[in-house]
Amino acid sequence: MADKDSSSGSNSQNPDQDSSVNPLSNFQNTLENIVQKFQGSNLNNQQHKFWETQPVGQFKDVGNSSLPEGPIEPPIPLSEVKQEPYNLPSLYEWTVCDMDSDEVCNEVYVLLTNNYVEDDDNLFRFNYSKEFLRWGLSPPGYFRSWHIGVRVKASKKLVAFITGIPVKLRVRDEVVRMAEVNFLCVHKKLRSKRLAPVMIKEVTRRIHLENIWQAAYTAGVLLPTPITTCQYWHRTLHPKKLIDVGFSRLGERMTMSRAIKLYRLPSSTATVGLRKMELRDVPAVTRLLRNYLSRFVVAPVFDDDEVDHWLLPQEDVVDSYVVESPDTHEITDFFSFYTLPSSILNNPNYSILKAALYFLQCLHYDSTASADPGCSYYCKTNLMFLMHLISWKMSHF
Ligand SMILES: CC(C)(COP(=O)(O)OP(=O)(O)OC[C@H]1O[C@@H](n2cnc3c(N)ncnc32)[C@H](O)[C@@H]1OP(=O)(O)O)[C@@H](O)C(=O)NCCC(=O)NCCS
Known part of the structure; x- marks a missing residue:
């Protein structure tokens, strides 16, 4: 999910590459185009059994300007927020991941390193460092209870993870206290068992317990309904390695030595x-x-x-x-x-x-x-991520 959520980008350096790999790449990079093409495509028939039940903008409402902007669900008294965690399948249990503990931080690191976001061709997988995870999850005022893990009851193995951090997000003129939800990950062996919706509901419950009623997240997949998109651009720094590992490829009339020369950086800043x-x-x-x-x-x-x-x-x-x-x-x-x-x-x-x-x-x-001579060498890629808000309706802009 957050910024942070699109895959690495195999074959993505050349603007003329085959863009059919990523369904999102068939869309132009504006949200309006995404939504228009979505409405005209067979993706429109796709059901979102979970997201259709959630307080998020629904695809059927896109373009309906009569709906007011702002909270979709009003806050409720904290005493009415469900006090017990949602039920997990019987073999699993919730855990709070204390990222200050080296042991727990390492468990989270291993889970994500082996199971987090991959590119479409499965050539690369994000490998956030432990220091990065600690930094990303502990901004001022963070809640440890929002760093949620799922363990196998019998072995205590960590098999799923989801997090929130508090943020203040200005939407037009209004500053709204929100949660930013990120690092949703389910172990590869437990995929497609509807564990993600339970985890999203559980993090939402814990966010509500802190009297926060809105959230933001990003995803590399199209879910109801993004408010904006972000396109990835890449600037090659080490052409030989990037080509060797399949991240980029040599253009038709390009040789390796020309590529190395082209992407060489000046020795000092201007x-x-x-x-x-x-x-x-x-x-x-x-x-x-x-x-x-x-x-x-x-x-x-x-x-x-x-x-x-x-x-x-x-x-x-x-x-x-x-x-x-x-x-x-x-x-x-x-x-x-x-x-x-x-x-x-x-x-x-x-x-x-x-x-x-x-x-x-x-x-x-x-x-x-x-x-900066480097600027002309940025390449637009076929990767983008989409930003979504929970319980906040926004017309597109
Ligand atoms: C994302 C992930 C946790 C989903 O788990 P899963 O086992 O594939 O899916 P589940 O059966 O548990 O749940 C499916 C529901 O989760 C939703 N979902 C899938 N990915 C999602 C995401 N990134 N954000 C929010 N919801 C998501 C699906 O749309 C579906 O809901 P719907 O029926 O309303 O459409 C899992 O695929 C994973 O760990 N992937 C690698 C890491 C990753 O991509 N994380 C998300 C980064 S954006």
């Missing part, structure tokens, strides 16, 4: 005043970020503590850079990326593909027309 972000930059970065995010219809709202958590550099987790004016020492820009390795499956020579994913930013120059 941006004067660029440096790693430090603790003292937090207030300036928060200001820049809030200002930048104000242009979006839906955006998270960050305070200093959250900027500190999400952006201060942590090795192999998150990297952030600021631009400090040499004259005024004012922080004028920043950008960040997080590190998300993937396991390379069944390759005799390589086991890990390390990727940097663009994260939060505020750049004053127009990045599409930037002086």
Whole structure:
């Protein structure tokens, strides 16, 4: 689910590739097109036995402008929220995953490393590091009870996982306290047994117990009903390896040595005043970020503590850079990326593909027309993820 949820991207570097692999890739990248094509396609007959019962925008209502925007279900008194967990099949039990425990964190890591998101060709599987999982699951004000696992009663083996973290999301002019649901994973041997709906209901119940009534999640699959989409673009850094492992391929008139030359990076940055972000930059970065995010219809709202958590550099987790004016020492820009390795499956020579994913930013120059020679080498891929809101109706924008 979150940002964070599309697969790695085999065969995705060439814009002229066969896009039939991923059903979403048949759609243009705007939500309007996705919904229109959906309405005209046989996917329309697909039933969503679970999601049709949930307080989410339904496909049949797309385009119906008479429905009001806002909460789909009103909050209820906390005393009326179901107090006991949902029933699991009798062989399984709920567990709270304490990510501060090395042992539990390792169990979660192993479950995700072996069972989390893969690309369509099963060449790569996300391999979030333990440090990343700890960082991603413990922002200010997080609830340990929202880090939910399922164990086999007899062996205590961890076989499923789902999480939420608290976020403040501005939707148009309203700031709504929400949960961001992520890392939904069911062990491969337990798939298609309707465990996911029970887990989604259980995390929802625990979110309600904290008096929070809305949630956001992203998915690489089309579910009722996304509010927006995000397209993946890739910038090749190590062409030989990416081609060797099947992530990219050489274009028709391209040779390996030309590709290596094409993607070579300059030895130093062209941006004067660029440096790693430090603790003292937090207030300036928060200001820049809030200002930048104000242009979006839906955006998270960050305070200093959250900027500190999400952006201060942590090795192999998150990297952030600021631009400090040499004259005024004012922080004028920043950008960040997080590190998300993937396991390379069944390759005799390589086991890990390390990727940097663009994260939060505020750049004053127009990045599409930037002086950075790297920009022209970004390739649009056939991967996208879709963002969904729970219990919040939004007309498309
Ligand atoms: C996603 C995953 C947990 C679903 O489990 P499953 O065993 O395939 O599916 P289940 O039989 O338990 O449940 C099916 C229901 O879950 C829904 N579902 C499947 N993937 C979902 C997702 N990513 N987010 C929300 N709901 C999802 C299905 O649409 C279906 O509901 P519907 O009948 O209303 O359409 C499992 O496939 C998995 O672990 N995949 C690898 C990791 C992954 O892709 N995680 C999600 C990242 S977005």
